[in-house]
Amino acid sequence: MLRDEITTAIRGAVMHELAAVGYSRMSIEAVARRAGVSKAAVYRRWNSKLDLVLEIVAAVAGQRLLLPDTGGLRSDLEALFLIMSRALRHKLASQIIPDLLAEAARNPQIAQTLQGVLRVNQQAMSDVLIGRAVERGELPATAAAETAVDLIVGPLYWRLAVARAPFHPAELPRLAAAVESALRVACGAPVSDERGVDLVTKA
Template identity: 55%
Template sequence: MPAAVAEPVLEPAAAAEAKRPPTGAALLRDDVTEAIREAVFEELATTGYARLSIEAVARRAGVGKTAVYRRWRSKLPMVIEVVSEVVSTGIVLPDTGSLLEDLRLLVQVVHRVLRHPLAAQIVPDLLAEAARNPEIADTLALALREAQRESSAALVARAVTRGELRPGTDPDLALDLIAGPLYWHLLVTRGPITRDYLDRLPRAISAALSAA
C-alpha cells in the first residue's frame, strides 16, 4: 500500500469548496495524486467498479477522503480519468524491417499486457459496467481505439512502404486481428496460449491483411 501522505484535512461542510480548481498554495501534490491513482487500480482489481468507494480508495492510498474529493467529484469521473490515462498510452514499436516481425513483436506486447493480473481483472469488469453506463462505454471505446490505432497504423504504413501490403489497407482491421484473438483467449475463455499459437498468429494476421 502506498505510504500515507498528509494533506490538509477539511471539514465535511467545506467539501464543496475543496472541489473547486486549486490555485496558488492549494495546488494539488503530485505524490498524493499518484498514491490515489495506484489505490484506484488496486481497488478495481480487488472489488470491481460496482463496489468501489471513495472511502476505500482513500484508505488504501493513506489519505483522507477530502484529498480524493479535491481531485474528483465522485467515483465515476475518478475511474474514467485514471483508467483512460493508462489505456490511452499507445504502444511504440521499433521498425523490425518486415511485416511479419512487426506483427510478431506487437502480438507479444499485447499478450504481455493482457496477461497482467490487473488487466485480467479490471478490463472485463469495466466492459461489463460499460454495458450499463454509456459514459464509461464511450470513454473506454475512444481511449482504447484511438491510442492503440496509432501502433497499428504505423505498422500498416511501414508495410505499405515496403510493398508488403497494398495502399489503403485498414489499420483498424489490423488492430482487430491482433487484439481480438488474444482478448478472446485470455479474458473470455481464459484458455492457455502456447508458444506455437503466438508463432502462428502473426503469420495468420499477415496472410489476412495481404488478402484483405
C-alpha cells in the first residue's frame, strides 16, 4: 500500500524542482532527493517523469477557484482578478507556468493536458460569473460563454504569466470595469458610463 505522506512529499518536490530548474532539466533523482525518498518510491507511483509532471500539474491547474457572490458583475470580476493575481504571482506558479508554456510548444502531451484542464477550469469559472450576471439581468441569456472565457481570463493572464509585467491591486477596479464593458459589447448589452450615457449608442 502506498503511503500518502510519501506521495504528498513527492508532489511537493516536483513543484519545487519545476520552479528551480524547469521541466527539461528536472530529473527523478532530484525529485526523490528533495522529497527524501528513494527513486523506487517515485517509480512505484509514476512510470516516467512525463507521467509524474502531467498528473501533478493537471491536479494543480484543475483546482476550482471559490468565487464569492458579491452581488454584481463588476465586483465579481474584481474579486476574481484579485484571486487570480495572487495565484499567478505565487513564487512557484510564476516560475513554473512560463516554463511549462514553453515546453508545451515542444511536447504535444503537455500541451494537450494543459489546454484540457485549464479550459475546463476556466469554462466552469466563466459559467459561474456569467450565470450570475444573467440571473441578475446584467447580461442577456444569449451571452456567449466561449467568448466570455477569453475576455475574463485573457487580460490578466497575459499581463502576469506571459508579459510578466508588474500589476498593482489598485488597478483591479479599472480592469474589472474594462472587462465588464467588453462582455456587454460582446453580447449586445448596453454599456453606460457613470452618468448613465449609453456608450454604444453614442458611439
